[in-house]
Amino acid sequence: MKRILLSRPMPPQTVAAAEDLFEVEVRESNKPMSAGEVRAAFAVYDGMMVTLGDAITADILQDFGRPRCRMVANFGVGYNHIDVAACTDHGVIVSNTPGAVTDATADIALTLMLMTARRAGEGERMVRSGKWEGWHPTQLLGLHLTGKTVGVVGMGRIGQAIARRCHFGFGMSVLYANRSEKAVDFPAVQKPLAEVAAAADILVVAAPGGAETEHLIDAAVLDAMPKTAILVNIARGNIVDEKALVAALEAGSIAGAGLDVYEHEPKVTPALLKMDQVCLLPHLGTASMEVREEMGLMAVANLRAYFDGDEVPNRVA
Template sequence: MTRPMPAQVVARAEELFDVEHRASNTPMSASEMRSALALYDGMMPTLGDRFSAEIFAEFGRPRCRMLANFGVGVDHIDVAAAADHGVTVTNTPGAVTDATADIAMTLLLMSARRAAEGERLVRSGQWQGWHPTQFLGLHVSGKTVGIIGMGRIGEAIARRCHHGFGMEVLYTNRSEKAVDFPAHQVSLEELARRSDFIVIAVPGGPETMYLIGADFLAAMQEHAHLINIARGNVVDETALTEALREGRIGGAGLDVYEFEPEVPEALRGLSNVTLLPHLGTAALEVRTGMGMMALGNLQAFFAGETPPNRV
C-alpha cells in the first residue's frame, strides 16, 4: 500500500493479504517503484505514483502482477506498458462519482458568489459589516452550465445543476449521452460561447492535455466561470492565469493543478480564483469505499477471477 489509508481499509487489507505499508504521503520515487515491482505480488498505487513505460522497461515479467489503483484516473500509469509486462491495472470508478460532483458544485458556488474572498476578509479582521454592493457575485440559478466530458462524474454534475439550480445543460462528449433530463450536445467552441459556468470532467492523458487553452478562454463570456475537477494539465495554467489577471473571464475554481502540488505564485495571488487542495474525494466514507473497491479488485485477481474494474 503506497500511502497511509483509512483504518477500515488497512484492517481489511491485513485480513486478506500479507501487507507492507509505505508511511509517506509523497509520490513514489522511480527507485521505489522499480523495487516494488520486483518485491511484491500486487500494489495499491495512487495519484502521483507514475508508473511510466520507462519504469517497466527494466523488467520482462516483474513479480508484481497487479496495480490496483486507488482512484478512478489512471493517467499516471502507462496501462499499455503494464499490459506488455503482464501487469493488470484496475481502478475505482463508482466510488468517486458523487463526491467529485459535490466538489465541482462547491467550487462553482464559491467562485460565483466570491465565497473565498469573503472568508479571507472575515479572517483578516477587516470586515466592516454588510452593505448593498459588497462582494457582488454571479447568481447561479437559471444560468447555463457547460459540461466538458459527460461520463459518470460529468452526468452527476449536470444532474445537480439541472435539478438543484434549474440550469440549462450543454455538454461536449465523444458521443451523445442519453440522460433523463434536458441536456444538449454542442461543440467545444459553442459551449465556450454560450455557458455561464463551464465544468471540466474529462479524463487526464495525452488526448486531453491543454484541451482548454487561450483560444477557448478567449471565446468564453466575460462573466463566465471555469471549474476544473479533472486533471490540472487539461487546462493551460499560464493562459488561465493571464485570462483571470486581465479580467477576461469572471473567475475560476480549481481542485487540480498542472504541476500539483506546485501552484504558481501568479495564480495564488489572484483574488478571482478559488483554490482547493485536491479535495475531490476527501470524505472518510468515500476514501474507505475506494480502498475497499481496490482491495476487491486485488482479491478477485488473486482468486483467478477477472477483476471487476479492470482498465
C-alpha cells in the same frame, strides 16, 4: 500469502481488509513513490495499491520481462499516471475505483461553483482579516447561479452527476462537450467545445486525464468564454493550460476560476495564489472518510479477485 504494497497510508478499514487477505506493507510517506521505489516494488511484491502521483512508466517497466508484481490496483478513478499500454506489454493488470468517487467529486464541483460565483473565498478572507465593516448593498456582488447555463466538458459519470445537480438543484440549462453522444436522464444539449465555452456562464471540466485531453482548455477555449464566465476544474490539472488561464484572468477575459487540481500539482502557479477571483482547494474531490473507505475496499476487492483467479471487476488493462 501474497505480498502487497500500499503506496500511502490508507483509511483504517482499507488496511484491515487488505491485511485479512494478504501480507501487507504500508509505505508511510504521503509523497508519491519515486521511480526507484516503483521499480523495486515491481520486483519484490506480488501486487500494489497505488494512487495519484505514483507514476508507472514504460521506462520503469523496461527493466522487466514479466515482473513479480502482476496486479496494480489504483486507488482512484483517474489513472493517467499509469502507462497502461506498458503494463499490458509486461503482463501487469491495472484496475481503478470508478463509481465510488462520483458523487463526492460532483459535490466539490458545486462547492467551487458556489464559492467562486458568490465570491465566498473573498468574503471569508475579509472576515478573517478583520476588514469587514458590516453589510452594505453593493458588497461582494457575485453571479447568481439559478437559471444560468452550465457547460460540462466530459459527460462521464462525474460530468453527469454535476449536470444533474445543476439542472435539478439550480434550474440551470446544461450544455456539454463529449467525444461521443451520451444518453442522459435530464435535459442536456451536446455541442462542440468552442460553442459550449461561448454559451456557458460556468464551464466545468470533468474530462478524464491523459495525453488526449492535455491542455484541452487552452487559450482559444478561454477566449471563447464570456467575460462574466467562470471556469471550474475538478478533473486533472493538466487539462487546463494554466499559463493561458492566468493570462485570461489577468486580462479580464473571464471573471474567475475555481480549481481543485493543478497542472503541476502540488505546485500552484504563483499568479493564481494572488488572485481574489480564484478559489483554490487542495484536491478535495473525494476527501470524505466514507468515500475514501469505499475506494480502498474496492481496490482491495480488485486485488482479491485477481489473486483468486476471478475476473477483476474494475479492470482497465
